Amino acid sequence: MDSAYTFQFNSSDALEALRACSYDPIEVYQARLDVFNLSVMADYDQLVCLPTLSAIDKYWYQIETARKVLRQLGGRALLADEVGLGKTIEAGLICAEYLARGMVNSLLILTPASLVSQWQQELSEKFGIATATTDDRDPQQPIKDFWNTHPRIIASLNTAKSAKHFADVTGRTWDLVVVDEAHHLKNRTTLNWKLVNALNKRFMLMLTATPVQNSLVELFNLLTLLKPGLLQTEALFKKEYVDSKNGRIPKNPEKLRSLMREVMVRNTRALVDVKLPKRFATTITVEPAPGEQKLYQDLNEYLRSDPTLDKLSRTNLLMRAGSSPLALADSLKQLTKRLPNEELKTLAKRAAQVKQVEKAKALIEMLQKSRQKTLVFSAHKATSTYLAKALQDANIPFAEFQGGMSLKEKDAAIAAFRDTVSVLLASETGGEGRNIQFANVIVNYDLPWNPMKIEQRIGRIHRIGQTQDVFIFNFCLKGSIEEYILRILHDKINMFELVVGEVETILGNVDDEFDFSDVVMGIWLNHQAKPELDTAFDQFADHLLKAKDQYRQNQALDEQIFGEEFEA
Numbered sequence: 001m002d003s004a005y006t007f008q009f010n011s012s013d014a015l016e017a018l019r020a021c022s023y024d025p026i027e028v029y030q031a032r033l034d035v036f037n038l039s040v041m042a043d044y045d046q047l048v049c050l051p052t053l054s055a056i057d058k059y060w061y062q063i064e065t066a067r068k069v070l071r072q073l074g075g076r077a078l079l080a081d082e083v084g085l086g087k088t089i090e091a092g093l094i095c096a097e098y099l100a101r102g103m104v105n106s107l108l109i110l111t112p113a114s115l116v117s118q119w120q121q122e123l124s125e126k127f128g129i130a131t132a133t134t135d136d137r138d139p140q141q142p143i144k145d146f147w148n149t150h151p152r153i154i155a156s157l158n159t160a161k162s163a164k165h166f167a168d169v170t171g172r173t174w175d176l177v178v179v180d181e182a183h184h185l186k187n188r189t190t191l192n193w194k195l196v197n198a199l200n201k202r203f204m205l206m207l208t209a210t211p212v213q214n215s216l217v218e219l220f221n222l223l224t225l226l227k228p229g230l231l232q233t234e235a236l237f238k239k240e241y242v243d244s245k246n247g248r249i250p251k252n253p254e255k256l257r258s259l260m261r262e263v264m265v266r267n268t269r270a271l272v273d274v275k276l277p278k279r280f281a282t283t284i285t286v287e288p289a290p291g292e293q294k295l296y297q298d299l300n301e302y303l304r305s306d307p308t309l310d311k312l313s314r315t316n317l318l319m320r321a322g323s324s325p326l327a328l329a330d331s332l333k334q335l336t337k338r339l340p341n342e343e344l345k346t347l348a349k350r351a352a353q354v355k356q357v358e359k360a361k362a363l364i365e366m367l368q369k370s371r372q373k374t375l376v377f378s379a380h381k382a383t384s385t386y387l388a389k390a391l392q393d394a395n396i397p398f399a400e401f402q403g404g405m406s407l408k409e410k411d412a413a414i415a416a417f418r419d420t421v422s423v424l425l426a427s428e429t430g431g432e433g434r435n436i437q438f439a440n441v442i443v444n445y446d447l448p449w450n451p452m453k454i455e456q457r458i459g460r461i462h463r464i465g466q467t468q469d470v471f472i473f474n475f476c477l478k479g480s481i482e483e484y485i486l487r488i489l490h491d492k493i494n495m496f497e498l499v500v501g502e503v504e505t506i507l508g509n510v511d512d513e514f515d516f517s518d519v520v521m522g523i524w525l526n527h528q529a530k531p532e533l534d535t536a537f538d539q540f541a542d543h544l545l546k547a548k549d550q551y552r553q554n555q556a557l558d559e560q561i562f563g564e565e566f567e568a
Helices: 011-019 025-042 060-071 087-100 113-127 143-149 157-161 166-170 191-198 216-226 234-241 253-260 290-305 311-323 325-338 342-353 358-368 381-393 407-419 451-459 481-492 502-508 516-526 530-562
Strands: 076-079 107-111 152-156 173-179 200-207 279-286 374-377 399-401 423-426 441-444 470-477
Touching (some): 060 087, 087 113, 087 200, 107 113, 113 152, 113 451, 152 157, 157 166, 157 191, 200 216, 216 234, 253 530, 279 481, 290 311, 290 325, 290 342, 290 470, 290 516, 311 325, 311 481, 311 516, 325 342, 358 381, 358 470, 381 423, 399 407, 407 423, 441 451, 451 502, 470 481, 481 516, 481 530, 502 530, 516 530
Parallel strands (some): 076 200, 173 200, 279 470, 374 441, 441 470
16 A cells, blocks of 8 residues: 555455355455445545534535545645635544544644644544643653653644653654644744654644745745655755745746645635625723722732732633623632632622622623624623523523533524524533524623634634624723723724634734733733833734734735635
8 A cells, every 4th residue: 555545456356256255254244344444545535524523514615625635635735725714624624534544543733832722622522533732741741651642642833842842742653743823834944843844744734824924935844844855955946936036926936836736725715705794893891880890900909919829820810800700709719728818818708799790781781772693602600600690680581502511401502592582691612513603793791812712702603604794792891901902902903804713823923932811911910000001002012913914915925926726
């Protein structure tokens, strides 16, 4: 069997020979099964994994991309679809197909740190592929054992390339390697590139919406990882294909594109005819009640004055304070079990005693004026419980969709939302994998600090199949960190007017180590006076605007180089 998995095998002759023999029936059955398996492996006209995948929308161009990678590109490909077309789904399809056919066992996925958990969740929920991450490793387990024990691992590129992990990651054989945001491999002198080059890998997928950001040499570096020798040496590549001093203008473009077709798929929105309705976002800034405001101020003073509290706890407390006093109270109670701090205990009692929640009042008023199908997101159980009671008291019919519910209960909630009630109160996973495009309003009652999570929420209804304009209402308390986050995302970089997926690419252009929530938390805790906060957040917004401008320039360059000639 060669690397391309082509077969010269006549199944009918084989079966005829079997009939002529007096084999045991079980042996005949096994032989027939082996013949079937061989014929399936030789034929990629149908993806055998598709019938098992019920949690994804199966779009023709994604299926065609998977088939092309398997049939024509030998399992080594650069997936360079325009933003928002689902490169992750295409990669998941290819992984699922190879696993279904028994052609791979070991799998390594390398991503930016902020996407590790998202990849793990999507592979599990949408494709039934269980993986381990470096975050799951028992600190007592030797690193070498971790890398050699788990067949399928997701890790951040930064973790994998570190001195602590490099030798173990590259010391074993991987059947399939997937690299997300592969433009981080554009420079051959970096440790990112050297790590991926050193991996002992059989099949490989690289995902990026912007294969070229500065010069055509970046394309040479990416494709050399996939198919060494395809573009020969860098010197010969420049001589043959680069026509300018800055390295951005291609020479012999048709010849270059012909070579690239051996390794690249790039679907465009124009080709797949993805025309989504418009989406409109509104920020609803709520004036807190005096008790709420004083609690929020005192919590922040405590967080700014106690450097001994770990970063995760501080972030958790501040996020829950932005959600509801009851969510904050729950978190503070749990924290005081570990840290018997009197100030924390006092804050916990005060949070539990807050009765007037202005954000909830504003939500009820909004829902009482509307009969649109509305998805209300809340990330915290205590907040959801409070909102459920508030909706009941206001006689607003609703359904609930929570992560801990059974499949039957979830199905019933979606059915009720579709048929009888106009409000679905949902946790972070609300509607995942289900067709709820009959709804066209989203309320972010509490706002995730990760813009990609906001996009995931919006993507529940603003997707192919949606026929109505989508309206997004983002709630925040006046003077809160969420108010500043929305100023950046909504007012400065116009996140809600971007195509789904573009904000992820823009943030990815900032820095390899960039984490949006870490940055906003750092600004918030290190500046107390409002003028200082305003200045610091404005500077941060300017930084993101530069990344957005760079992304637009990259788009124009890629369009010039690739056009629409690499579709599935």
